Amino acid sequence: MVELKTVGEIEAMREAGRVVAAALAAARDAAAVGVTPRELDAVAAAVIADAGARPAFLGYRPEWAPTPFPGVLCVSVNDAVVHGIPSGDPLGDGDLVSIDCGAYLDGWCGDSAISFVVGTANPRDLRLVADTDEALARGIAAARPGGRLGDIGSAIGSFARSRGHGLLADHGGHGIGRAMHEDPDVPNESRPGRGMRLRPGLVLAIEPMLIHGSRGHRPDAGDDDYRHDPDGWTLRTLSGARAAHSEHTVAITEDGPVVLTAA
Numbered sequence: 221m222v223e224l225k226t227v228g229e230i231e232a233m234r235e236a237g238r239v240v241a242a243a244l245a246a247a248r249d250a251a252a253v254g255v256t257p258r259e260l261d262a263v264a265a266a267v268i269a270d271a272g273a274r275p276a277f278l279g280y281r282p283e284w285a286p287t288p289f290p291g292v293l294c295v296s297v298n299d300a301v302v303h304g305i306p307s308g309d310p311l312g313d314g315d316l317v318s319i320d321c322g323a324y325l326d327g328w329c330g331d332s333a334i335s336f337v338v339g340t341a342n343p344r345d346l347r348l349v350a351d352t353d354e355a356l357a358r359g360i361a362a363a364r365p366g367g368r369l370g371d372i373g374s375a376i377g378s379f380a381r382s383r384g385h386g387l388l389a390d391h392g393g394h395g396i397g398r399a400m401h402e403d404p405d406v407p408n409e410s411r412p413g414r415g416m417r418l419r420p421g422l423v424l425a426i427e428p429m430l431i432h433g434s435r436g437h438r439p440d441a442g443d444d445d446y447r448h449d450p451d452g453w454t455l456r457t458l459s460g461a462r463a464a465h466s467e468h469t470v471a472i473t474e475d476g477p478v479v480l481t482a483a
């Protein structure tokens with residue numbers, strides 16, 4: 221069931237979103253060659269605790285997961301797309317890092333993700349990150365009252381494909397509110413003018429996950445295909461190509477989309 225939020229509830233979600241933005245910014249600032257994802261996780265955990273908020277990922281266990289998630293952040297490096305468990309392996313020069321963070325404050329959830337490169341960047345990776353951010357911006361711009369849910373996936377998907385990128389199969393955004401994952405599902409590729417009508421009060425996590433097209437070690441694998449690590453969580457490209465992820469929690473208002481997880 222899709223639940224619309226009041227103006228006051230959206231304001232409360234903005235406060236949760238601020239905490240998530242601050243945690244991501246602190247983790248981003250701490251990220252460098254030689255720093256471990258587990259250290260970034262601790263940085264984000266401290267920001268969330270200081271704000272009186274509660275991490276949304278820690279202990280989260282959807283029905284498909286073999287174990288509760290053990291981190292505050294998802295840290296997905298290089299060919300890991302999303303859901304990476306923060307490891308103790310130091311980041312290497314040129315690693316492409318995606319960090320995803322969720323937190324609850326006063327019963328409301330925020331969810332956001334950023335991608336970046338540590339050390340000496342390969343220009344191709346910078347282009348993938350910039351295109352993922354642009355795909356997110358286009359998806360957000362399409363989240364307007366009077367539009368349709370499919371407009372968002374059309375904006376994201378058509379841009380990503382026009383740039384030659386893959387899009388992680390079977391994964392997209394979601395409604396968000398008192399729970400991190402609410403209805404509706406928000407596909408990253410769809411047809412414009414289709415799906416539910418977008419109305420003020422609808423709050424969505426919009427999150428493109430882009431993959432370098434035809435850049436992997438396995439030419440037999442499709443650009444969108446993935447596999448899970450033995451940990452049951454970390455989701456990697458089947459081709460071995462690198463991926464980037466960018467996400468904001470966005471409220472649809474009478475005046476258009478408002479990003480609740482902006483810094």
Ligand code: MG
Nearest residue numbers: 320321331332
């Ligand atoms: Mg997220």
Ligand code: MG
Nearest residue numbers: 331425427467
């Ligand atoms: Mg999300």
